[in-house]
Every structure is written in structure tokens, then in C-alpha cells.
Amino acid sequence: MLIAVLAGLIVSILYIPFGKYLRGRLAILVALLPITLFAYFISFIPAIQDGRHVHSHHPWVPSLGINFDFHLDGLSLLFSLLITGVGSLVFLYAAPYLKGHRYLDRFYGYLSLFMAAMLGVVLADNVLLLFIFWELTSISSFFLIGFNNGNGASRKSSLIALGVTGGGGFLLMAGLILMGHLSGSYSIQEMLGSNEFLKSHTLYGLILILVFAGAFTKSAQFPFHFWLPGAMKAPTPVSAYLHSATMVKAGIYLLARLQPVLGGTDYWMYPLVVIGGITMLYSAFHSIFRTDLKSILAYSTIAALGMLVFLIGIGTAESLLAASVFILVHALYKASLFLTAGVIDHETGTRDVTQLSGLRKVLMPLSVAGILAALSSAGLPLTFGFIGKDLIYEATLQTTGFWMIALTTLALLTNGLLLCAGFMAGIKPFTGNLPDSFAQVHLPNGLMWGAPLLLAILGIILGCAPWLVDDALLNPAAYVMHQSAIDSPLKIWHGFNLVLLLSGVTLALGTLLYIVRKPSAASLASIERYNNLAPKHIIGSLARYARKISIRYTRTLHNGYLRVYLLRIIIFAILLLAFRLFTGGPIKLTFDTLSPISIYEVVVVGILIAAIYITVTAPSRLTAVVATSVIGYCICLLFVFYSAPDLAMTQFTIDTLTVVLFVLVLFRLPPFLNFANRGVRIRDGIVASAFGLVIALVAIQVLNQPVDGTVSKFYGDNAYLLAKGKNVVNVILVDFRGLDTMFEIVVLSIAAVGVVSLLKLRLKASEKE
Template identity: 80%
Template sequence: MLIAVLSGLIVSILYVPFGKYLKGRLSICVSLLPITLFAYFASFIPSIRGGNHVTFHYPWVPSLGVNFDFHLDGLSLLFSLLITGIGSLVFLYAAPYLQGHRYLDRFYAYLSLFMAAMLGVVLADNVLLLFIFWELTSISSFFLIGFNNDNADSRKSSLIALGITAGGGFFLMAGLILMGHLSGSYSIQEMLGTNEYLKSHALYGWILALVFAGAFTKSAQFPFHFWLPGAMKAPTPVSAYLHSATMVKAGIYLLARLNPVLGGTDYWMYPLVIVGGLTMLYSAFHSLFRTDLKAILAYSTIAALGILVFLIGIGTPESLLAASVFILVHALYKASLFLTTGVIDHETGTRDITQLGGLRKVLWPLSIAGVVAALSSAGVPLTFGFIGKDLIYEATLHTQGILPIVLTAVAVLTNIWVLYAGFLAGIKPFAGALPERYAHIHLPNPLMWLAPLLLALLGLLFGCFPFLVDGALLNPAARAILQAPIGTPLKIWHGFNPVLLLSGITLAIGTLLYVIRKPSSHNLAFVERFNTLSPRYIVGRIARFAKVISRRYTNTLHNGFLRVYLLRIIVFAVLLLGFRLFTGGAVSLTLNHLSPISAYEIIVAAILIGAIFLAVTTPSRLTAVVATSVIGYCICLQFVFYSAPDLAMTQFSIDTLTVVLFVLVLFRLPPFLNFANRSTRLRDWTVALAFGAVISLIAIQVLNQPFDEAVSRFYGDNAYTLAKGKNVVNVILVDFRGFDTMFEIVVLSIAAIGVFSLLKLRLKASEKE
């Protein structure tokens, strides 16, 4: 399992040295990865169908409670098969779609990395591991959304998406850590045993708020929805993969997975129902006014995500089964519509629905895929969407205590608008007469039309024979969300009942709306009048205000002069330390218990003071360096006086090396440029004396504190037995401060990479200006 999850990460790394060999026809070979993973996860279907679940444990950082713990049940299996199954088709589709693209190797590397991150999210049992993969999805999607990096809109959209989803991830991290701390375990399966304790805890509300922030931002819930339409700047394979079946459903998965742990209360139910209901209505309504195919699909996707949040919030067995079914329903028809849109854009050069029509005559396999997918999105009988829609209405009608009539009305209205959007995207481009400018169009590579056709036909197959996926996938997924058996089998026909009536009303009004209402740019202009009230505009204003404040702050406090930085740091330290020193009690200046000062200490101190004075007054850089080295050697002598020869030798080596390097670097530089006037010198002297006085007082206070030998005794007793070293100081630095040393090495390595990059940078003349 660990290899299966990390295989995408490994492949993405291998693309760095070998990607250039996979830009041509061999690029299709990388599709073997998701196909193999799909077969691997499909092998678990018999076991999951029998009510079992599979757990994998791989130790990682057990001392911190972070391990590679993976849990495969009905819910994670459903998502894993979607990630790898639709991923396989997207990988195959992308090869001809992006054929000849100079960054095709990068695209597959990013896509493989994203697939690994999504598998990690849906399979992780440890919430800290889940968060790591969660953030990895945000990072990899940032590169995919901004793949066309020469386009300013793509770069902006990727930054907005990263800002929203990563910001939500920050709050999610806090919520998951809080859950783990209160429950005493970071394992989701172990949290199930403490769910009542978590729900009754005083921090339960804060946990919900933090988890909701992460889920709502990732799954584009109102008012964080606006990043998703902007993300449509990405290539179509990205839109089909990320925004129909995977990334945007990560938040849905999180809510479904944590439903047994945190759900079942009014604090869980009402926010999800309200936010989900508002999102589905708002976005479905906006889809009516769009004329770009991707924009239509984007807003209808947000509506579908709102429906899923809405159903999870209701929390009944019927609603959770409906959510499980709709996850698959939506993934099939929406991925098909996205891929169909990609072919239309690829062949015609436009996605404007007002300019498209009659394409069935030249793209007939795509017309079948588009029409069947549109019918499934509408919920026409014998399609999988019909079963999913009926389950939604059944869930809302059987809701107890929260106005089932209102919930049902919201669901019906949303589905009417989603039907209209689906017909626009799947039927409108192929209906009517073929414009003369598109008469030359021909079918593209079969891989580009087989993928959407297969997905659409699967929606038809599962609609006619729902038992193929009911017991194997959907019922186990709902059982995992509810943590209880769900015995309701999926059926095509439930007889004449209110649910069937609502389905008929939805189809009739939605079809009538499609026939009567024609898409127009004037409709889009009308709704754009209210952009100043939209969340995107409000967040944009906040971002611009923050940018102005940041620029002023930077220009004031970070003006590029090292001397200014040092002055402010020292002044802040003087004020902070001085305040704490003089408010923490009486300051003791007793020095009677110290050893008497010897003559050679006075001589060394005098030399040190003279060197300091010379270093700060000389106009020569080399003289200042030599004076600084004298200061270092005086400190070496002080170490020798107090029986610390190892520290003295270390200080001596560092000082000598530093002086040599400074001399080599500064030898040809001119003398100091002295811009300081008398007031500036007085200020600097005042700050320096104040800082020295504060540090001296702190040192005297430390010397007057009782000496506790416990720490020294611990290192002395354990240096050899635990770390196998006889030099206690070295053992402390190397072993007991290992993490500190490791991070110092990392910082130096990053700095070295940055310097190397600058040395190798080759700018054009225009860029230099």
C-alpha cells in the first residue's frame, strides 16, 4: 500500500532526469501507472463488499504520533477507484491533447504528484499524515492550474487557488491537532471511540469551525467558491481531473470521513445544511448566465459540491447513501463533459456557447458522449443520474425536524438549473446547423473521444444495472460514513410516489427552460453588474488593502540597509529585556562571591576594548577586520583562563578562517563611505551603551542565581552511555542538539542553492532593465 500511494511521487521525481525522453509518443507509457493502481485497488472490492476493511501500518515518526497508517474501507475505496480510474483516462487523454507541448514532461510530473497526494488524503488513517497529503494537493494543483505560466491569468488563478486552499489548510491543521490532543490519538479509527467525549468537550465548537474552514475552502463552498471558476484557466485534462472527481471532493471526503467522529449534532448539521444549500443555489443560478463552456461546468460543479455538503449535513442514512451515489454520478458525467469540452476547444478554438452548434456532424462520437452525460446530469430515467437525483429527493423528503419541504424545494430548484447547465454543455454544441467555419473539423486522436465516451456510457450502464456498483462500492461507502449497515438497495423503479413526481417536475421545467432561454452575452453582462457585491470582489479589495499596508510596512521597516535592521533589532531587544529586567524584581549587583580579577585579565580586557574602539572608528575595512579578529582572540584567551581549551580552539579556528575570508572578499573594496552626522553617531553610541548595560545587568543577575547542576550532571552521566562520546561539549552539539544542527545545515544548503542559482542566472537585456 505504501508503494501504491507514493508511486506517483516517485514517478514525478523520476521525471526530472528522464522526462525529456517521454515528451513524444512514449508519453502515453506513464498512463500505465494509474491503470496499474486502478487494478490494484479493484482487487480489494470482494473484501470490502463482504464488510471488511484493511489496515496498513508503517512506522515513520512514532515518537510524534506520525506514522504511515492507511485504512481502506468502502469510502476510501470509492475515492481511490475514482482517483485512479478517471486518472487513467485523463493520462491517456492528455497525451494527444498536449502533444508537442514543450512542458509535457512537467505536466505528467505534476499530475502524478497530485494523484499520489489525493490517494494519501483518502487512505490516510493518521490525521497528521492526512494533513501532509492535503497540503501536497494544494501545492501540486497550484502547478497544474498555473501550467500555462506564460499567461498572466493562469498565474493569477493559481495564486488565488493556492491562497484560498492553503489558508483553509492552516485552520484544518489546527483542528486536526486539537482533535488528536483531546482524543489522545491521531488515528481516525481510534478517534471513533472518543467521539462522544469530543462532542461534549468545550472546544467542540472550535474544532468544527477549524475543520469546516479547511473543507469549505478546498471544496469551493460559498463564500470561498470563486477560486474554482478561475482555476478553469488550467488545461482541460486538469479541469476534468481536479475539478470533477478529485481535488474539489477532498473537502467532501473529509466531512464524510469525520462524520462518525464529529457528526450527529446540531452544530454539525445546521452549518453544513445552510452552507451547502446556499452554495448549490448561488452557483447553480450563476451557471444560467455563463457562455463559456468551462465556466458553465465550473459553476455547476460548485452546485454539485454544495449538494454533497448539504446531504452530509442532513446526516440520515438516506442522505448519506444519496451522497455516496452522487459522488460517483457527478464524477462520471462531469469528467465526461469536461473532456468533451476540451475536444471542442481543441478543434474549434472556442468555448463560447453562442458560437457553437451542429458539431454532431463532424464530431459524432463526442456528441454521443455529451448528450448521454447531459442526460445523466439531468436525471433522465435509465441514467445513473436518475437514481442519484431520486435519492436526493428521498433524503430531503424524509428529513425530520428541519423543514423537509424547504430542503426539497431547494434541491428541486438547484437540479432544474443544473439540468439547464448540463444541456448547454452537453447538447447545445452539437444541436442545430453546423456553421460553415467548422465544416473542415475532423475527429481527433481516438484517445481524446474514447475517454469521455466511456465515462458517459458507464453512467448509462450503471443507470440500467445499478447492482453492478451498489454492493461493491456505494453501499460500503455509505456504511463507512454512517458506521452502521445500510440495507437499502439501489433500484431503477420505486413506483409512483412523490419522489417520481419531483423528478418529473425537474425534467419538465428544466427542459422547458433550455428550450425557451437562449444563452447570450447580454445575460452575462447583466449579472456582472453586481460583481461589486460578490465574495471575489470583496476578497480582492481586502487583498489590495493588505498589499498597500504590506508595501508601506516593507518600505518603512525593510528598506534594504543592514545597519537599519541591526539598529531596530537592538532597540527592540533593549526595550524588551530592559522592561522584563526592571519589572521582574530587585536587580542584584553583588559580585562578592566571584573570584578576584587578575592582572592578565585586566590587560586582555583593555586590549579588547581598544580593538572595539578601533573597529568602530577606523575608515579602513581591512583595519576593521583585523581589529575584529583581535576581539575574537581576546575571547579565546578568556576561554583559556577559565579552563575551556576546546572552546578556545574552536573560537581560534573560526576567527582565523573568518579573517582570511573577509580579507579575500574586502581587499579591493574602497574605504567606508561615512554618511553619519553627529546626531546619528550620538544615537548609535546611545543604543550601543544601552544594549551593553542591559546585557551586563543580565549577566550579573545570572551569576547571582543559584547554580543547578542537574542539567550538567545529566549530560556528564549520559554523554558516553547514550551518545558514545567522551567529549561532553561535542556530544551536546552533535547528538543532543541534533535537530538544531540539522536545521542549520538545511538553512545553509538553501542559501547555497540560492547563491548558485543567482550565479547561473542568465537574463535577457530587457529583463536586466
């Protein structure tokens, strides 16, 4: 499974040197990757149907508890088939849709990377590995949403999507680490044995908040839903793939996967039912006011995601089976509708439903795809959507009392609104009279209308023969969520009962609403009057306020002057050290342990003080540099006095090199310093004196502490034995602390590259401005 997961990543890297060869007719060949992976995962259906699971273990960073552990069961197989199956059609669809695009190879690279990330999310058994792939989906989707980077709206939408999902991902990381720490393992399968411990722990509520934050932001739950309609600026293949079948369902997958670990409590159920219920009704209501095809589908997608969260929150066997069925139902009809909308936009140049009509006369196969997908979304009998809708009503009717009435009513209203939205997107553009402006419209490449038609027909086939995916795919997925056998075969007909009545009411309500409701710019404007109360505006206002604070903070503390940074660092160090000194017990000022002061030391210190005075008062830069070098050489002499010739030589070399570099740099600068005003110099003098005093007190305190020679004895005894070196200091730097030294060298190398780049930089006049 490791190769299957990383295949998309490997292919995306190969696009860098070889992508230019796949911009023409060969672009269609890239679909071989998802098709091959789809066939690979289909081969596991017999094993999953028999109740077996497939596990793969590859050590990665075992010291941190991170391994490439993959686990394939009913739930991950369902998502893997959606990712690779819908992905195959999207890859094929994109070749003619983006034909001739200068960045087609780049698009396929992003798409392959995203597919790899999604497979990693649904197959990972290690929560830390899951999080890594989770963030990779956010990064790759950022590039896909902003693919049309010449468009400012696309760039803004990609940034908003990354900001919302990335922020949720940060909180999710904390929740997953907390779960692993408390349960003693980062393996999801092993966490199942600690579920009761986690639920009874005092931090259980915090874990839920963090996990919900990650799931709700990724799956566009209210009030974080606003990023998804904005993401419709992406090309249609992206919308069909990311926003109907894969990325937005990552949050759904996370909740479904953690249902047996964290679910089964009121703290789990109520937030999911309430947030999911608000999301699905709010978004379904908004969908019928939109006039842009992709906007209609975006809001109806958010409503469907809310429905899935709602079903997982109920947490019964019936609701979890309904969720697993609806995941597949929604992926089939929504991907078909998105791809249909893309063809309409591609051929007519508009997605405005108020202008689209009669396209069946020129796009007949596409009209069949759109109508069949719309009927499946409506839940018409003999469609897969009908089975999914019935299961939703069965799940709500299994609750009792007030909850049964409230949840069933909520589901009924949402389904009625979604039916209307589905008809607006899938039927309205093809019915009525064909405008003269569309008379020249013709069918595009067969791959563009064949992909949505195939998905729509599959929705009908599964509606007539649900046993094809019943025991093979959907019941195993529900079993993983419920952790008990669910023997509930999907049926076309359940007899005359309350569920059938509710389905009929849904069809009547939604159809009546579609007939009565006429989308228009006026109706859209009527609801947009309240945008100031919408979460997007409120959160956007908070973001703008935070940006203003950040700008003020940056201008105050990070104004670009090195002297200001040094001043603040030193002041902070003074306060921190002084606080520790005066709260850590009495300060010892005894000097009994110090060696006698020699005349050589007095002379050297006198020279050092004089050099410091010259450095801070010299009117010439060159004089200040020379005086600074004298300070360094005085320190070299002190090292010699205290029997540290190796340190003295090191200090001497560094000082000499520094002086040479300073002189070379200052050669091109003005010869005189620009002195600061008297107040600034007094301030700097006070800070410098205070810092010196604190460091002196720290040094005296250290000298008054009993000497523990354990570490130095270890280095002295083992320098030659372990590292074959007689110079202990060199051995410490190169061998015992070799990793530190390596990173120091890397930092210096990077700095050197930066300096050379700046020295070699030659800006144009316009760039200098």
C-alpha cells in the same frame, strides 16, 4: 497499499530522467499506471461487500504520532475507484489532446503526483498523514492549473487556487491536530471511540470551524467558490480530472469521513445545510448565464459540490446514501461533459455556446457522449442521474415541517437550473444548423471521443442496472458515513409517488428554462454588473489591502540594510531582558562571589576599551578591522586568565580567520568609511550602552544565583565513558550536541555556497539594470 499510494509519486520522479522518451507515441503507455491501480482496487470489492475492511500499518515518525496507516473501507474504495478509473481515461485522453506539447512529460509527472496525493488523502487513517497528502494535492494542482505558464491568466488562476486552498489547509491542520490531541490518537478509526467526548468538549465548536474552513475552501463552497471557475484556464484533462471527479471532492470526502466522528449535532448540521444550500442555488443560477462551455461546467460543478455538502449536513441514512450515489453520478456525467467540451474546443477553436451548433453532423460519436451525459445530469429515467435525483428528493422529504418544504424546494430549483446548464453544455453544441466555419471539423483521435463516450454509456448502464454498484460500492460507502447498516437497494422504479412527481417537475422546469433561456453576451453582462458584490471581488479587495499593508511593513522593517536589522533585534532584546529583570524580583548587585581583580585584567580591559574606541572612530576600514581583531585577542587573554585555554585557542583561530577574510573582502572596497550623521551615531551609542548595561545586569544576576553542577558533573563523568573523549567541550559539541553542530555546519556550508556563487556571478548589462 503503501506501494499503490506512492506509485504515482515514484513515477512522477522517474519522469525527470526518462520523461523525454514519453513525449511521442509512447506517451499512451503512462496510462498503465492508473489502469493497474484501478484493477488493484477493484480486487477489493468482494471483501468490502462482505463487510471487511483492509488496514495497512507502516511506522514512519512514531514519536510524533505520524505513521503510514492506510484504511480501505466502502467510502475510501468508492473514491479510490473514481481517482484511478477516471484517471485512466484522462491519462489516455491527454496523450492525443496534448500531442506534440513540449512539456507533455512534465504534465504527466504533475498528473501522477496528483493522483498519488489524492489516493493518500482518501486512504490515510492517520489525520496528520491525511493532511500531508491534502497539501500535496494543493501543490500538484497548482502546477496543473498553471500548466500553460506562458499565459498570465493561468498563472494568476493557479496562485488564487493555491492561496485559497492553502489557507484553508492551514486551518485544517490546526483542527486535525486539535482533534488528535483531545482524543489521544491521530488514527481516524480510533477517533470513532472518542466521538461523544469530542462533541461534548468546549473546543468542539473551534474544531468544526477549522475543519469546515479546510473542507469549504477545497470543495469551492460559498464564499470560497470563485477559485474554481478561474481554474478552468487549465487544460481540459485537468478540468475533467481535478474539478469533476477528484480534487474538489477532497473536501466532500473529509466531511463524509468525519461525519461519524463530529456529525450528528446542530453545530454540524446547520452550517453544512446552509452553506451547501447557498452554494448549490447560487452557482446553479450563475451557470445558466455563462457562455463558455467550461465556465458553465465549472459553476454547475460548484452547485453539485454544494448539493453534496447539503446532503451530508442533513445526516440521515437516506441523505448519506443519496450523497454516496450522487458522488458517482456526478463524476460520470461531469467528467464526460468536460472531456466533450475539450474535444469541441480542440477541433473548433472555441468554447462559446453562442457560436456552437450542429456539430452532430461532423462529431457524431462525441454528440452521443454529450447528449447521454446531459440526460444523466438532467435525471431522465433509465439514467443513473435519475436514481441519484430521486434519492435526493427522498432525503429532503424525510425531514419534517418547514425544513421539508424549504429543503425540497431548494433541491428542486437547483436541479432544474442544473438540468438547463447540462443541456447547454451537452446538447446545444450538437443541435441546430452547422455553421460554414465548422464544415471542415472532423473527429479527432479515437481516444479523445472514446473516453467521454465510455463514461456517458456507463451512466446509462448503471441507470438500467443499478444493482451492479449497489451492495458492492454505494451501500458500503453510506454505511461508513452513517455507521449503521443501510439496506436500501437502488431501484429503477419507485412507483407513482411524490418523489416521481418532483422528478417530473424538475424535468419540465429545466427543459422549459432551456428552451426559453438563450445564452448571450448581453445576458452575461447583465449579471456581471453586480461583480462588485461578489465574494471574489470582496475577498480580492481584502487581499489587495493586505498586500499594501505587507508592502509598508516590509519597507519599514525589512528594508534590506543589515545595520537596521541588527538595531531592531538589539532594541527588542533590550526591552525583553529589561522587562524580565525588573519584573522578576529585586536585582542583586552584590559582588561577594567574584574573584579579586588582577592587574593583568585591568590592563587587558583598558586595551579592549581603547580598541573599541578606535573601531567606532577610525576613518579607515582597514584600521577598524585591525582594532576589531585586538578586541578579539583581548577576549582570548581573558579566557587564558580564567583557565579556559581551549576557548582561547578557538577564539584566537576565529579572530585570525575573520581578519584575513575581512581584509580580502575590503581590499576591493573604497578605503574610507561613509560616516553616518551625528544623530545616528548618538542613537547607536545609546542603544549599544543600554545593551551592554542590560547584559551586565544579567551576568551579575547569574553570578548571584546558587551554582548547580549537576549538568557539568554529568558531562565530566561521562565524556570519556560514553564518547571516549577527554576534552569535555569537544565531546559536548561533537557527541552530546552533535545534531546541533551538524545543522550549524549545514548552515555554514549553504552560506559558503551562496558566497561563492555571488563571487562567481557575472551579470549581463541588461540583468544589472
